[in-house]
Amino acid sequence: MDSDIGSRTSCFSPSASSGKCLLWAAISAAALLAGCSHLDPRKDAEYQSYAPTADRPVVRPIRSISSFNESLVCMDYMLRAAEIPTTLITAKQFPDYSGKVPASTKDMMITALSRMSRVSNAFRYVDYEVNLVTQDTVQNLTTILLNNNQMQLQRPALYISGGVSFVDQNVFTNSESFGAAGERFNAGYNRNRSATLLGLEMHLGDFRTRTLLPGLDSANEVVFGGGSQGLDAAATIGLYGVKFTLGRDYTQGTGGALRTLVDLAAVELVGKWARVPYWQCLMLEQTNPNFQRQMRDWFDQSGPSGQLRLIENSLLNQGYLSSSDSGLAVNDIRMRGALARFQSDSGIVVTGVLDFPTYERALRNFVKLSEDGSMVRMGWSASGPADMTVASAARSDGISSVRPWMIDMQIENPQPAGERPAFTEGEQVFLSATLSRSSYLYCYFSDAAGNVMRLLPNAITTNAMISADQAVRIPDWMAPNPGFILDAGKPGVEAVMCVATAQDAASRLPPEMQAPALSNMRGIQGLQGVQQRFSSILGTDEFVAQVLQWNVVARKPAPPSPPAPPAPAAK
Template identity: 65%
Template sequence: MCLLGLGLISGCAPLDPRRDTEYHEAAFTADRPTVRPVRSISSFSESLVCMDHMLRAANLPTTLITSKQFPDFSGKVPAAVKDMVITSLSQMSHVSNAFRFVDFEVDIARQDTVQNLSTILLNNNQMQLQRPALYVSGAIAFVDQNVLSNRLSAGTSASRLDTGYSNSKAATVVALEAHLGDFRTRTIIPGLDSANEVVIGGAGQGFDLAGRIGDYGVKFNIGRDYALGAGGAVRTLVDLAMIELVGKWARVPYWQCLMLDQTNPNFQRQMRDWYAESGPAGQFALVKASLISRGYLPAGSEVMPINEPAMRYALSRFQSDRGVVVSGVVDFPTYDAALRNFVALNESGALSRIGWASNGPMQITGPEGQRVAGLTGGTPAPWLIDMQIENPQPAGERQPFTEGEQIFLSARVNRTSHLYCYFIDSRGQTMRILPNALQPNSLVSANLAVRIPDWMGPNPGFILDAGRPGVETVICLATAQAADPLLPPELQGRALTALIGVNGAEGLQQRYAAAMGSAGYVTQLVQWNVVPRPAPAPTEAAPATK
């Protein structure tokens, strides 16, 4: 027999799982996250981008680097610090190609597929590892818990009612030490070090109420707590340490990148408050105005609704360019990225809005007809191509190339565009080098350095060698829409083959202007001189013998 409540039920049968089918089917939905994923950022994410451009301007050659594991002897911060180091170095190399990380790690206790294959290939002389020039070492130096702690509790007691209140605060200090070493000698380079600390805290409040109603007792407990995460704090320390180490090593004014307003720890919190205050209509209107000012939307798009395909396409392009998870909707990461340049520190050190209307905000109509505050109108940033010769050169004027010498270039567009590049030899013969059979996509993201040829890829598609003596040219043209179907037949030939009837950069520009309009494209070119290969030194004739 089975006992249920106050009654007896005889012959109890087992539970039938089929009766719970509808309940179980809800697990598929409950198993999905309810919040969109976001990129991991720290207070210095914008500083890493600043360092990337600074290293590009310094024309540093690509350097191989690796890292040791960062131990945490306190056992209080379970964070993958080495992987954070790799991410920081990668973010400082998007445009500059300053660093390539060499994965030398061998973990005997936890062998994986890559390690097993590497061991097999190395033992059979089928794989060659390049020796890095630098390595990063360091550790979580210490974690001082509850350096500051404050607790307060109070209560009252009566015959039929008891109350209680509690309040607590605590602060913990986490420190990270990092150094840069010479891999060849395994020596730490003096002066290339970083030692920084960050404070993480937590607080809680509670209220208790207990009493009696007749012969029955009742009790209520209400509390709220918060705790700043150690993982995000460590990422901030790692980003700061890598900016310091790389800046000192490259001898560039890295402190300029650390003075960005966005490194203020209150920045994200203030932006979150403004995001909540503006509401969906205000959020969309502000982001839309920013997209117009940045050139992602044409002028006159102020009344375009959010469900318009062109609006979602512009949002997606902007999110891709800014490293935000592409969703095509206005979420907080998109709002934050769109308005970063409209926030600064005022004279008192508080965050204030800049670039917004000073004598009353400009009114923009939201998607539901409301009038919401918007950004002031502004001139869109100019559409530009930045082309560079990436061959390492000594300081001073660039030296000419010798016949047969390999040439490396890069091109970067400050807006998402379709990119077409052509090579013009010293006789004026022209051929398209991008896009080609191995790089068929012409669409490139904003501020992405396109390597010409792709010397870091397993198959670059072509090799660019200096040809006959004279002046050689590579010209790149960026268009807002795909130019292939609009170009004349003489430009429709296959890549890496001579174009008939097209000679020189001027001829290319004339045809693109006719197909795209004078405002539908931008262009940039680089030129270099090619000199003959020096003749071999004459060898002395052997003395005659009798």
């Protein structure tokens, strides 16, 4: 104890060591804080109040797509042109025995099938699988309703089977390093690269027989990897030195690589099954791995002013901005509204901000491959756009880059090649309507006598808002309760007219058009009267309309039955 006291009191002597005294003071302060005081969380309230803000991401989310997303859209229109009927499909779980791909392959396949069915209505997924380990609300309710005969599951016609076939990590690994040293200076440089292979195999099967269809398979693999660079340097001057380290690296994840393989497999399986030239959808420029990187380089080179001019020109050509809105600032409310509508119709996250996903989606169809395989711009440059209408060259899927606001109506009944034959009395009619832009949709039916009734919206389908490129069935023959059935009436000409408006016009329509759905509207004769009333309240530029007509012929009388044979004579 005396020695300790001596060591403490020696700090106050003239000959005391300053380092020894500072160390002793630090130990004493730490002991005092640990044993003689307690932490008060209230003192940290202001500091902790920044945590919810700091926890938010600083980059806006973007839509999760692969380089084959445009190929899925192309397949959708190709299936529509081939008049593929709606098919029920399901999928098994896709296992990954390597345990190195933590991703939901099944959900990616469901998304791919959905993107190929927006216009064509080619597939409807049947979610029948029940996981006995992790029961959820939907599975529990399904079990209860099935056991009580209150629910009936539709049997799918097709199913998809497959899984991650292999993950070969670090197939290639390359490492380079060198250094130099001197009396007062030394430096070193290193570079590392690696490549990994991911394989995915899928098959299409007949659900009724649980047999895999020969030839309907897909087996592809993709390479992804990572790399790093580093520089170390150190120098000394006398007793002092300085050292710094610079490094950068990248890692390509398995999620994006797996989604690319899933989308490619979906295009191949569906194309082979439907017997359509699906390879045309795999030849798009967007499937090039360098497409996104080249677009990003052009986006950065254009700068804010160039980006605004390019996007403004695209919005003007597609009708999202009027000619009087030319020259708007990027933060103008009209520009933000036009950007939001374009983003919604293009299937990207709506922000109302001019960002790279919006830039890429507006200009992706104006990029072509040159003879040397590099990406070249068609109809626009880094300094500003030329004439975008000139650059809208025909694509392999037949979709124009600049589409006007329009309604595409089709008769969905199976029909032979050539002109559609007339419907007979009582025959069911199936239609569809697809909008090129998110709009409010109103559909009206006119019989041979000119009586008009509203089909959509109705008591079952109350919402009139329809997304862009989303085919609406009239009636919805796949729904358990379609709301109505459209049968051919008396001989003559029948028609359905659909009207699309930018704003909800239901409350602004005149009283004679406020009649309940599926009932004749008094005071309106023919579809021309409906269109005139929309023009009177909205003007000719605030809505678009499309009419689809068909002929109805009388049912042929049944052939007379042959006379009954005479009864045998009595003996």
